[in-house]
Amino acid sequence: MASSRVRSLSVLAIVSVSLLAASCASPSTGEDGGVESMELTVAVPAAQGAISIAATEAMAAYVEEATEGKVTFEFFYSDSLLPNQEAPQGVASGIADVGFIGTPTLFAGDLPASVWMGDAASYGELTGVAGFVQDSLTYDEMMMNNDTIRGEVEAMGLTPIAAMSTGQWGYWCKQPVPDLAAAQGLSAVVPGEPYASELSALGFEPGHIPAIEVYEAMERGVVDCHSNPIYIYDIFSMYDVAPNIYVPQLSPGTMGLIPVIRTDLWESFSPELKEIFADSSRAALAGYIEAYLDAWKTITTKAADSGAAILQTAPEVDEILADVQEQRRDAMGGSAPASVENPEQFLTEYREVAQRWQDAMEEAGVVPQSGMSPVDEAAYFSDVDWQQLLEQLPAPK
Known part of the structure; x- marks a missing residue:
């Protein structure tokens, strides 16, 4: 400009x-x-x-x-x-x-x-x-x-x-997470709801630290995965510490x-x-x-x-996410x-x-x-x- x-x-x-x-x-x-x-x-x-x-x-x-x-x-x-x-x-x-x-x-x-x-x-x-x-x-x-x-x-x-x-959300991990079994117990940095509940339903253990600290935490092995809008992956240049990128049907931005x-x-x-x-x-x-x-x-x-x-994420990942989102929608009125x-x-x-x-x-x-x-x-x-x-x-x- x-x-x-x-x-x-x-x-x-x-x-x-x-x-x-x-x-x-x-x-x-x-x-x-x-x-x-x-x-x-x-x-x-x-x-x-x-x-x-x-x-x-x-x-x-x-x-x-x-x-x-x-x-x-x-x-x-x-x-x-x-x-x-x-x-x-x-x-x-x-x-x-x-x-x-x-x-x-x-x-x-x-x-x-x-x-x-x-x-x-x-x-x-x-x-x-x-x-x-x-x-x-x-x-x-x-x-x-x-x-x-x-x-x-x-x-x-x-x-x-x-x-x-704010865009499509995804998660990226140090190791491949091809299915639900692989997700069990993995730590995942998540900014907040509804994504913390959705990743928890998949078996991840969500937590929060400032986004600027995630790269170093993953580099040191303290964190396994990170979830955010997909463009955040490039902003923080996560390519070498989290090479496995997944874009399932998490809640829209x-x-x-x-x-x-x-x-x-x-x-x-x-x-x-x-x-x-x-x-x-x-x-x-x-x-x-x-x-x-x-x-x-x-x-x-x-x-x-x-x-x-x-x-590619396993089909059951999107099925679980759809169930969680439907339950949340049903509760919106209250x-x-x-x-x-x-x-x-x-x-x-x-x-x-x-x-x-x-x-x-x-x-x-x-x-x-x-x-x-x-x-x-x-x-x-x-x-x-x-x-x-x-x-x-x-x-x-």
């Missing part, structure tokens, strides 16, 4: 963060009601080009082009402006104009319905990469249109621009990777600029999907070069947070949105044949022009 710059904060800048906040865009509208020139500061947790912030970068690129360069973005990468856990509060208070909610589970106290909704993703009939695309489209529409889900974010002083799935703008700034935008940001939701989704598919290509290539491999006044109505809405997106994908011809391997499915989807396709699909109502 030509007009976006990477900047590392010096000690002096950190001490003087209030001066930086003062330099953020001030709420105001152009005299003609159109788009005034402004530079927005963006705080993101990952390095430039990382898949997890691809949606935010794509959103910014779209807005810059649509405003003919009147609105530009200055990115502060790698938690250099705001730590990930403090990003929502920091954006709402004006330290940055635009931020990023990686996953609602980090802010469960503020986003209980969004966390609860994550279990609904396994209602979808599509799995693999197709399921990931369907879930992303469904999450985005629920975030934009559902009063409860959107209201939680707005109550934090933030306006959401898009939402998507939760909603996350949500670009947000502080609400007082959003409310100052002209109708024209608000419409441009709303339209950027499609660009954000397309950018993330393309980055996700590129990650699959990278993993496939590096795995082949390093001796790692994406291996586990809804107080903010969800009518759980059955909410879940009906979710299923209808998910089905509508499945129908749209099938009509557009982007649902692959069943039985494809994850690698083949990712290659199939790589031929799709996602920007063009998503522009043709119906926008959230």
Whole structure:
């Protein structure tokens, strides 16, 4: 992004963060009601080009082009402006104009319905990469249109621009785990639910340590396996310590990777600029999907070069996972947070949105044949022009 710059904060800048906040865009509208020139500061947790912030970068690129360069973005990468856990509060208070909610589970106290909704993703009939695309489209529409889900974010002083799935989950191990017998008693680092329960049902012994410590723990033999969204495998370069990669039908990724703008700034935008940001939701989704598919290509290539491999899981693995997910879905009505006044109505809405997106994908011809391997499915989807396709699909109502 030509007009976006990477900047590392010096000690002096950190001490003087209030001066930086003062330099953020001030709420105001152009005299003609159109788009005034402004530079927005963006705080993101990952390095430039990382898949997890691809949606935010794509959103910014779209807005810059649509405003003919009147609105530009200055990115502060790698938690250099705001730590990930403090990003929502920091954006709402004006330290940055635009931020990023990686996953609602980090802010469960503020986003209980969004966390609860994550279990609904396994209602979808599509799995693999197709399921990931369907879930992303469904999450985005629920975030934009559902009063409860959107209201939680707005109550934090933030306006959401898009939402998507954190992606397919898998696990990778030091040794081959071809069947259930081989999984019994193996230690597995898992960030949390529902994946801890699912791996436990397969016979693993789940536990948690910070992701940044997993490589060394596996290298020392303290940990046998690690479970996370598949692109995390490449981010932490696990090829040599965990060469056995499995992508069974674990629960779909939760909603996350949500670009947000502080609400007082959003409310100052002209109708024209608000419409441009709303339209950027499609660009954000397309950018993330393309980055996700590129990650699959990278993993496939590096795995082949390093001796790692994406291996087939035994059929009984997916059967057990399906049973666990069905039990959790059946219990959703009784586990809804107080903010969800009518759980059955909410879940009906979710299923209808998910089905509508499945129908749209099938009509557009982007649902692959069943039985494809994850690698083949990712290659199939790589031929799709996602920007063009998503522009043709119906926008959230």
